[in-house]
Amino acid sequence: MFLIGIAVVPYFSVYNRLFALLFLPILFMGNALRILFGILIGYRFSVDASEFFHATFGQVLIFFWVLVCFILWLKLTRNFPKEE
Numbered sequence: 472m473f474l475i476g477i478a479v480v481p482y483f484s485v486y487n488r489l490f491a492l493l494f495l496p497i498l499f500m501g502n503a504l505r506i507l508f509g510i511l512i513g514y515r516f517s518v519d520a521s522e523f524f525h526a527t528f529g530q531v532l533i534f535f536w537v538l539v540c541f542i543l544w545l546k547l548t549r550n551f552p553k554e555e
Contacts, residue, residue: 472537473498477544487548494540501536505529 477483477491509529513521545551 473540476541483550490548491544494544498537498540502533505533
């Protein structure tokens with residue numbers, strides 16, 4: 472989702488798009504934490520609870536993590552829309 476987001480934003484320089492690739496390890500770690508939490512929930516409660524977490528809250532969590540990284544990328548590259 473993040474890579475598609477940076478690809479469709481018009482009028483950005485190649486430097487800004489390459490700068491966005493620095494967020495990939497951060498996104499990878501967020502996804503790894505989501506999987507780790509799913510494993511811990513499965514170990515602590517049940518496999519059904521782990522599947523529920525993965526299919527619902529985990530998906531919402533990773534979506535917001537991608538959104539936060541995208542907004543942070545826009546702010547760091549000074550391309551975030553400003554109010555006048």
